[in-house]
Amino acid sequence: MDEYIIKTRNLTKKHGNVTSVNSLNLEVPERSIYGFLGPNGAGKTTTIKMLLGLIKPSNGNIEIFNRDLLKNRSSILSKVGSLVESPSYYGHLSGYKNLEVLATMLDIKKSRIDEVLRLVRLTKEAHKPVKHYSLGMKQRLGIASALIGEPKLLILDEPTNGLDPSGIQEIRELIIEMPKQFGITVMVSSHLLSEIDAMATHVGIINEGKLVFQDKLDVLQNKNKSQLYLEVGNSKSAYSQLRNQGWEVDHNSNGLLVNSICREDIAKIVESLVLEKNLIYKVNEHKRSLEDIFLNLTKKGQSL
């Protein structure tokens, strides 16, 4: 599974002096659901627009299906389906006609239109004008148009933005089915960690244009492990003492964080600290949520 469907090297986008995407090295494995996570304005959409050839990178290169995007734009894009930001649609046309516009342009047989409509459960509303659709239906239509060319890669930018819980659930189920049923690799962006947590197999976290984390979702979840928090009199000396004894420790101004909560370890740590005349005020379990990790990685916690 080390085959990467999307691979970027030093992908950079500058608008004048502002660098909105900075030396991104994305690696999206085949048949994964890659969650592309970051706060609003982190550069997610800009990155996705570059992956789709809508805007040109200032620097770096993009390989999709192991081929250079700029040199093989048409042939690569014929196997990529996408949904960028808000759904695109012709309001005066029916859902069916909307898909027909794309099918005609991309030389796709008409029977495929019914297929994708069924897939996103819009068969009943197919012949109503799209301007009367609800946001959720428009979004499903957007996914149908992304799927119409039987893509091998699906790139979805905030596909659940603005939807109600049941709409979110529907889209989520659709996305999870993609790799299983059709062998499609999905890249999905979101600013909500819970969203990515519910769907993704791999995660990339972007903040201020830089990739701050990229790995399997499990790795991120493992950071979620509980830690032992000790409030001590002199954290510096306690820190170096535990360090010397070989514990995995972190320290801040008045406390220590130990990466172990096994009962025997706690007893040993407390004992050794007390023997060295370190004052202990508090011992408790510290659980980091994924949200904490996310905020920590994106450093938004500090600015609030």
Added chain:
Amino acid sequence: MFIRSLNSEKIKIQWYFFFLLIICETLINSFLSFIAVGQDFALNWNNFYTYAANFHSMFFFPLLAGLFTTLLYRYEHNNSNWKNILTGSIPKHYIYLSKMIWVFLFLIITQLFFFLSYFLIGQILGAEGTLPLFSIFKSLIGGIIAIIPLLALQSWISIYIKNFGASLVIVLGLIIPNLLLTGMHSNLGGWFPSTIPFYTMMPQGTQFSPRVDLFSLYIIVAITSTVYILSGSISFRKREW
């Protein structure tokens, strides 16, 4: 592949609305020429054509070119459809050119409607003499060729103008100065794309006739068309969506 792009464009067009615009243009222009004829007692097919073509070529025909283009671009600017069609596996400038071709076809239809209305109203008013079919044909074709620079310029502008109202203002801004510009000799006025249909469609040798040097005018048409079409499709390809 280009045919596919043309066909796909066809699905989006609101036919009834485009034809409604053409019919409105025909009616208004017929009405105006009808009024203008009022004082002319020796009405024949030749001088009636001058009346009919006057408003059509100076205002309405270029106006429709602008309106059609704006409408076709509106489909994409609304609900950001650019993202959808430009991520397809089709060369970007095909989309740009297909839109232009559809507007061009509608303008040809407009010319046919113009001719029909001229013929009908002429019959009603009892125009005398023989129908100068050959010179009318020349005038209609001249109008169609002459509209290309404006059509190309309008398409180029429409890539950037998302707002429908702003786009309309620009269309009018290009056309209203025709009142003054068409008074100039075609060697000068021809550089303003909105004026050219008037130069090529109006018959020569009447009190309303513009001063035209056809040869140099067509060279201007060729130059400006090429410049606008090329710049338009290059900026369309380069534009960041």
